[in-house]
Every structure is written in C-alpha cells, then in structure tokens.
Amino acid sequence: MNLASWILRNGRRFGDRPALAHGRDVRATWAGFAEQVAAVAAALRQVHGLVPGDRVALVMSNRPEYxxxxxxxxxAGLVAVPVNARLHREEIAYIVDDAGARLVVTDAEHADDVAPLVHDVASLEAVLIAPGPAWEALTAHAPMPMTERAGDDPAWLFYTSGTTGRPKGATLTHRNLLMCAMSYFADIDAIGPDQGVLHAAPLSHGSGLYGLPHVARGAVSVFPRDGVDGPELLDLLDAWPGLSFFAAPIMVKRLAADPALVAVGPEGLGGLATIIYGGAPMYLTDLEAALAVFGPRLAQIYGQGETPMTITGLSRADHADVAHPRWRERMASVGFPRTDVEVRVVDDDGVELPPGEPGEILVRGDVVMAGYWNRPEASAETLREGWLHTGDIGSMDEDGFLTLRDRSKDLIISGGMNIYPREVEEALLHHPGVAAVAVVGRPDAEWGESVVAFVVPADADAPPSHADLDETCLARIARFKRPREYHLLDALPTNSYGKVLKRELRTRLG
Incomplete structure (x- = not known):
C-alpha cells in the first residue's frame, strides 16, 4: 500500500492530461509527473544512499517541485516530513533534527536558512535546492520501480503547529492518508479527473492533505502565481473550471470581502467547485458573509494533524439547507461525524455524556495517527484504549452535530462556572465595530479566573466603547460570561495558518 501508486496509475491512464500547473501554465502532464517521481526516487536511493524508512524533509513554498x-x-519507500516554510530557521532546525531527516529539499527562497543545517543537524547529509542543477540531476536519473510499503508504514510526519511548547510529529501511515482521501470522497466531494485543486494554503498542512484525494482521482494540482486574491482566483477559475481549495477561515473572510469577488457574486463563480475551510473557528457572521459571495460551495471540516483533518464535517448540502429550522445552530457547529470515524464526548472519567453536555472529544478509526514520532509517553497519554483524546471540548446535539466549545486549555473557570471563549467571541462579533476578537482568562484571586477580551476595531479611529461591548454581550450571553476587561489591538497575533496565538495574549496580561 504505497500512495505513490496513484501517480503511476494516473500516468498510464491520463498520460497527456495536465497534472501540475503554475497559474495557467502546465508544468507536467501525468505521464511526465510519473516519470519525474520515479526518477527522483531512484536518485534518492541510488545516489544519496537513502533506505526505506529514512526521512526526507520538505521546506519549500508551494510549487510543482514540492x-x-x-x-x-x-x-522510494521514504517518509516525507513537510515543514512549514514560514517558520523561523531555529524552528525548522528543530523539526529536521527531531525527525532525524537525512536529506532536505528546499527552494532558493529558503536556502539561506536551510543549507547551514547540514552542519548543525547530526542526521542531515544533504540539502537539495529545487529547481536548480542538483534537482535537475535528480529528475533526469533513470527511474526505479516503486518500493512496496505496508499500510502501517509511516508516510508523513505531520508536525503540530506548536502554539504551545515544542511541536510533535504525528506519525501518519499510508493507511491513515488513504483513509483521509477516501473520507473526502464520501463526505466532501467525489472529484473527477476534469477537476482541480488550488494550493492556496501551505502544502505542509491542510492543502497538502486535501490535495491527496485530488491526486488520487487524476485532478490537476494548480499553484497560484502569487498570493490568491479575487482577480487571481477569477483568472484561475477561468483556466481550470471545477477548482477546489482549502483555506483557513481568515482567508475565506478576506476573499469574501474582495471587491472582485463581491462584484460577480455566486453566479459569476461557476468554475468554483468547493472551498473547504477549517483549522480555526469560523464565526457565524463571517460564514454568512462568505455564503453571500460564494453561494453554497463551502464545506467545513474539523480535525487535527493527529487524525488528518477528519473528525466531523459540514457538507455543501448542510450549508445550502437554509430552510432547516436549526440551520444557524448547525452552521455554528463543526458538523456530523465523518464516515470513517467514531466520535464521543466524555467526562473526566471517560463516561459518554448525553446530548448538550460539554466534555472532551474522542475519536477512533483508521485515520487516527500511529503515535507521536519518538514520543512513547505522549503517544500513550493521547491514545488511550483505542481512542484519540483530542484535548478539545465540545458537545453533541440530539441529531449528532458536534459543537466545538474550545481547547480544554482555553476553558475559563470563573466563580466555579465554565465559560467557553468562543461563545463570548461570537457574541462580540455581532457588534459592527468589532473586526476580530479573542477571549482569554486572567488569574483572579477572588473568582479563580476573569474573562478578558482583545478586540481589533473595524475603525481604529472610532473604536467601540466598553459600554457598547458590554451591551452587545449582555444581549446574547449570561452576565457572568461577559469580559471584565477589553484591550484594543491593531491585529491579533496568529501563526502562519491563521490560528490566534492565545498564549501570546495571556503573556501580555502578565
């Protein structure tokens, strides 16, 4: 069970069809893609001496060579270690070292940060720059047959985003990634070879994972010329109709406000198949704005690197079902358990909770990681009795829709009452003067914790008053949940995937 078999099959079946494109330009047909893959594999094994199971790190911007x-x-039977190229060089060095990578493939943009790692990381033997002379030599090598791999063999070390502490490498096997792709077909989109996937988000995470089912079906992988804005997206949809892409909610929000896309509206986006969003909260007000621009072409996923983006989901049909009496409530959820997993919500003793009661979210299925790379204790703590303990807090409704409350570490307990930051954030976003908000807890001698809101005003010259924000909260949530403090910021601190770094906000409070 080797995922590279998809490339070989598509090379035979769709040989002359486009496989890789940069903007409107075809960079490789499926036959050419398959030939280069087999050549690179041979060079990695025969020239660089790598053996099955060795790790190869990828530190690159999104590009066909990736x-x-x-x-x-x-x-070649090796393990890929996709690394977020936007990380600091010390963070990149940590991941390369932790994975024990023997070789890194990078590009000219990141070579200055990556090339010196040959001297700093004990396991690392070579850094290849693609494109470049060394890369051209790899792709010109005589091809080799595909190496057989078992379903449980590691394929991808998925390093967590590291918002708290050092990132850990979730070991994703060939079977895990196969199930991730199969679940996409079952729950999100059937996909055909006449469709495509736009890599607008980093390939090291969501876009790479959601690219897999498109590769499996022979769809073209499209790389934008620059960052994706409205005019660029419209041009690519014209060139590649049937295009889908993965985006963090912050990117969906930005695109939904792009004048070029607002001007054409849903009727002018006929070439758009699906926008898959996830990885951070999508607030209901932002979702309604996005649906007004894109129409019912959105699908939400909830997942983690440990169970590659596959726990629950809201389908395009769910988004379109506006006549349902609980449509708004469902749109504020993270959807229904996906086809290939079981999902439970449990209390601190592991007892399953009734509908409406919040608890920790557990998941099991063939998509769940094998464990954390070289971290048996962390693996044993997270994978208990066959279930992945996500550390997320949520509740199921009577229809089986899961509402994500917060990470367990973000839960605020004030005066013995549980307060979920997300519901406070949702309330504050109803104020027209609030562009973005994040809520955290501050230690409080009397109450245990108090609620603090960091607000980005829509108009920096006319920010909403504390009294106005209080009024907005009190119209929607219980008095004890409203923030005791409001702090105005120009922007919320985020990582490169758009997740708000609440750790940094807590640090600002002292």
Whole structure:
C-alpha cells in the first residue's frame, strides 16, 4: 500500500492530461509527473544512499517541485516530513533534527536558512535546492520501480503547529492518508479527473492533505502565481473550471470581502467547485458573509494533524439547507461525524455524556495517527484504549452535530462556572465595530479566573466603547460570561495558518 501508486496509475491512464500547473501554465502532464517521481526516487536511493524508512524533509513554498519531491520520497519507500516554510530557521532546525531527516529539499527562497543545517543537524547529509542543477540531476536519473510499503508504514510526519511548547510529529501511515482521501470522497466531494485543486494554503498542512484525494482521482494540482486574491482566483477559475481549495477561515473572510469577488457574486463563480475551510473557528457572521459571495460551495471540516483533518464535517448540502429550522445552530457547529470515524464526548472519567453536555472529544478509526514520532509517553497519554483524546471540548446535539466549545486549555473557570471563549467571541462579533476578537482568562484571586477580551476595531479611529461591548454581550450571553476587561489591538497575533496565538495574549496580561 504505497500512495505513490496513484501517480503511476494516473500516468498510464491520463498520460497527456495536465497534472501540475503554475497559474495557467502546465508544468507536467501525468505521464511526465510519473516519470519525474520515479526518477527522483531512484536518485534518492541510488545516489544519496537513502533506505526505506529514512526521512526526507520538505521546506519549500508551494510549487510543482514540492509534490514531485513528496511523491518521489514515497515511491522510494521514504517518509516525507513537510515543514512549514514560514517558520523561523531555529524552528525548522528543530523539526529536521527531531525527525532525524537525512536529506532536505528546499527552494532558493529558503536556502539561506536551510543549507547551514547540514552542519548543525547530526542526521542531515544533504540539502537539495529545487529547481536548480542538483534537482535537475535528480529528475533526469533513470527511474526505479516503486518500493512496496505496508499500510502501517509511516508516510508523513505531520508536525503540530506548536502554539504551545515544542511541536510533535504525528506519525501518519499510508493507511491513515488513504483513509483521509477516501473520507473526502464520501463526505466532501467525489472529484473527477476534469477537476482541480488550488494550493492556496501551505502544502505542509491542510492543502497538502486535501490535495491527496485530488491526486488520487487524476485532478490537476494548480499553484497560484502569487498570493490568491479575487482577480487571481477569477483568472484561475477561468483556466481550470471545477477548482477546489482549502483555506483557513481568515482567508475565506478576506476573499469574501474582495471587491472582485463581491462584484460577480455566486453566479459569476461557476468554475468554483468547493472551498473547504477549517483549522480555526469560523464565526457565524463571517460564514454568512462568505455564503453571500460564494453561494453554497463551502464545506467545513474539523480535525487535527493527529487524525488528518477528519473528525466531523459540514457538507455543501448542510450549508445550502437554509430552510432547516436549526440551520444557524448547525452552521455554528463543526458538523456530523465523518464516515470513517467514531466520535464521543466524555467526562473526566471517560463516561459518554448525553446530548448538550460539554466534555472532551474522542475519536477512533483508521485515520487516527500511529503515535507521536519518538514520543512513547505522549503517544500513550493521547491514545488511550483505542481512542484519540483530542484535548478539545465540545458537545453533541440530539441529531449528532458536534459543537466545538474550545481547547480544554482555553476553558475559563470563573466563580466555579465554565465559560467557553468562543461563545463570548461570537457574541462580540455581532457588534459592527468589532473586526476580530479573542477571549482569554486572567488569574483572579477572588473568582479563580476573569474573562478578558482583545478586540481589533473595524475603525481604529472610532473604536467601540466598553459600554457598547458590554451591551452587545449582555444581549446574547449570561452576565457572568461577559469580559471584565477589553484591550484594543491593531491585529491579533496568529501563526502562519491563521490560528490566534492565545498564549501570546495571556503573556501580555502578565
């Protein structure tokens, strides 16, 4: 069970069809993609001496060479370690070292940060720059047959975003990634070879995972010329109709406000298949704005790197079902359990809770990681009795829709009462003067914790008053949940995937 078999099959079946594109330009047909993958695999094994199970790190911007390197590593029986190229060089060094990577493939943009790691990381033997002379030599090498791999063999070390402490490498096997792709077909989109996937988000995380089912079906992988804005998206949809892409909610919000997309509206976006969003909260007000621009072409996923983006989901049909009496409530949820997993909500003793009661979210299925790379204690703590303990707090309704409350570490307990930051954030976002908000807890000698809101005003010259914000909260949530303090910011601190770094906000409070 080697995922690289998809490339070989598509090379035979769709040989002359486009496989990789940069903007409107075709960079490789499926036959050419398959040939380069087999050549890279041979060079990695025969020239660089790598053996099955060795790790190859990828530190690159989104580009066609990225997928050639990733599938080339799999073809050779190696383990890919996609690294977020936006990380600091010390963070990149940590991941390369922790994975024990023997080789890194990078690009000219990141070579200055990555090339010195040959001297700093004990396991690392070579850094290849793609494109470049060394890369051209790899792709020109005589191809080799694909290496057989078992379903339980590691394929991808998915390093967590590291919002708290050092990131851990979730070991995703070939079976895990196969199930991730199959679940996409079952719950999100059937996909056909006449469709495509736009890599607008980092390939090291969501876009890479949601690219897999598109590769499996022979769809074209499209790389934007620059960052994706409204005019660029419209041009790519014209060139590649049937295009889908993954985006963090912050990107969906930005695109929904792009004048070029607002001007054409849903009727002018006929070439758009699906926008898959996830990885951070999508607030209901932002979702309604996005639906007004894109129409019912959105699908939400809830997942983690440990169960590659596959726990629950809201389908396009769910988004379109506006006549349902609980439509708004469902849109504020993270959806229904996906086809290939079981999901439970439990109390501190592991007892399953009734509908409406919040508790920790547990998941099990063949998509769940094998464990954390070289961290047996952390693996044992997270994977208990066959269930992945997500650390997320949520509740199920009577129809089986899961509402995500917060990470367990973000839960605020004030005066013995549980307060979920997300519901306070949702309330504050109803104020027209609030562009963005994040809520955290501050230690409080009397109450245990008090609620603090960091607010980005829509108009910096006319920010909402504390009294106005209080009034907005009190119209929607219980008095004890309203913030005791409001702090105005120009922008919320986020990581490169758009997740708000609440740890930094707590640090600001002292």
């Amino acid at each position: 997928l050639i390197a990733q599938f080339g590593a799999w073809h």
